[in-house]
Amino acid sequence: MDDAPAYELRRVSRTYTVGGAQVRAVREVDLVVDRGDFLAVVGPSGSGKTTLLQLLGGLDRASEGAVLFEGRDLGTMRDAELTRLRRTALGFVFQQFNLVATLTAAQNVEAALAPTHLARRHRRERVQELLERVGLDRRLHHLPSQLSGGEQQRVAIARSLANHPRVILADEPTGNLDSDTGGEIVELLRSLARDDAQTVVLITHDATVAGHAHRVVRMHDGRLEAVEPVEEPPGDAAALPNAS
């Protein structure tokens, strides 16, 4: 379904049972994210942003409603299919960077390529290329503990791009960085996504960061409250797509 949007959410809810009580983290969300879109999801802590991102990434399943990725209902896919989808079509960037502490920068990026059975030489070339793109070609063999927070997040971005994903899902990628570094990271993410025509869904509670997006959606108590197009995304004058 080449003409299908990247994502289409139809009255999606996610309910958890915590200590016997039902907690609805996401409530009846309708949302369309077109291909190539750069969407920022903002909202206070506990508003359901991360849960929404996990539903988009196939890391979690909706309790009600449907999450369609390029027209395919993630709810009907088996775990192994979701795993394959994450490996081939999605890239993740986390607030805590989530790098493997025992692996070097290059090995962390290679970790995303390892299950693909790509030849070792090609894996190394791809790793080299990606770390060059994020400006870390001289830090290939450094462990995460030897890198600054910004550098670690660059490694995480390089890792998320390793398999040429069609969508990048970033959960508070600047949450652990100072504002200058955070700005650099978002700009890097935006430019890389633009180069490869990738769709980006970014979660943040930082309005400045959200300002880099094409559109901003606001969440509160699990509900999508508003969709706000950004007037002039920095460095990108492309027309803003519509959201439902």
Added chain:
Amino acid sequence: MCSCRVFYVGYMLAELRRRWARTVLTALGLAVGVGLVVVVGALSHGLGRAQDEILRPLTGLGTDLSVSRPVDVSNTSGTQLTPTEQAQLERENASTQNALKNLGKPGSHFVREVFASTSQLSFPASEVRRIRSLDGVEAAVGGLTLSLVHVEGKVPKVVPKPGQPVDPGTAAAGIRNLQISSSTVAGVDVAVKALGAISPAQLRHGRWFGGGHDAIVNTGYASAHGVKLGDTVKLNKHPFTVVGTVEPPLGSQSADIYVRLGQLQALSGRVGRVNRVYVRASSGGAVSRLAGEIPQGLPGASVTTGADLAKRVGGSLVDAKNLTDKLGTALIAVGLLAAVAIAVLLTLASVAKRVRELGTLKALGWPQRIVVRQVTGEALLQGLVGGAFGVAVGIGAAKLVDALGPTLQATVSRTADTQPTGFFSFGQGSIATGSTNVALSAPIEAKVVLLAVVLAVAAGLVAGAVGGLRAARLRPAEALRHLG
């Protein structure tokens, strides 16, 4: 090998290196268990060897069964012997009854030597052939062990009543300066060298029997009587040249002097008779059957198996062997269980600490099986490290035992068959009783090392399987929410 496996192995090694404290702890736990297997296995092997060394004389000389016809002279009821046997016994010991007859002129010096066999009846050598023909018998040879009683003193002035013979007991009571000594003489069938009372392997000095009147003496007897190689010993006035000495090991049929069977039979007036048959079974399984079958053709026969003799071996060696067999096995089991438990717990702790990391890998699209394989592989590597360490520790401990060489004692007790029962029975064909020391060694067997490594790998696999299962159950979304 897929090139991606290089990455996975590198990742495993990196994990083990970085979390070295956990790796060392797990490896140490496994090493304790594996080391116990190696050292207890080595000790058990060493104790088994030491026990074999002690037991070899009992069963060693190739003898699986020893057949005799014991006479319990302490049994006064007389019901044990048939009239024929009673007559046979009297015939065999007639010489002792006549030993003090016709001593010479009163006041003169006399010397008498007689062969006696009061504790074991002799039987025809045809019994040897019969036993040899039994199914399950590989070889059988006869032996004859007798007491040579030496009596000397001065002839008393006893006035017999007219028409009555001199009663030996009365005469003996009147003998002045009566000296009585005895030694045990065994006749050896040299046709089968590896079966019998002694074998060439037991020679300490000198040589085996040749064609002449050769005698081989017990080292204890030689020492007590100052007998050397080349000396002459007289048996009932017949000279024999000492050509060798033997040391009858603990538990074996012992005698003071050994001569060829035919020569002893002739000297003692027992041509064609034996009082012991040494039997070698064709298989271990045939021994118990033969033990039951042999007495059917020889009523009253006593059959002693190697196992019967082995049961009489006691002392610290046996205690240690029993301890190793029982406590050692328990130690191994407890050690291994503890090692596996440690490995499992630490692997689970490791998985718990790496929840976010494993969740991230799942988010990156790592298939479940690869995540499980990664965790299992790390545990397996730890098992190998622990196994190698444990084998080294076990070998070190075994070498230490070898270097210290602790001494263990083995004792052999008497049985009714060998119990001295009367005046003429001392030393006759008795089992060499007493104690002997044996140095303990702890030889390492390749199969024990292999077993230890297999157990370590198995422990690693168990730990990995448990940890992998835990990792497999992780839901990516929950794992990523984890704060660890």
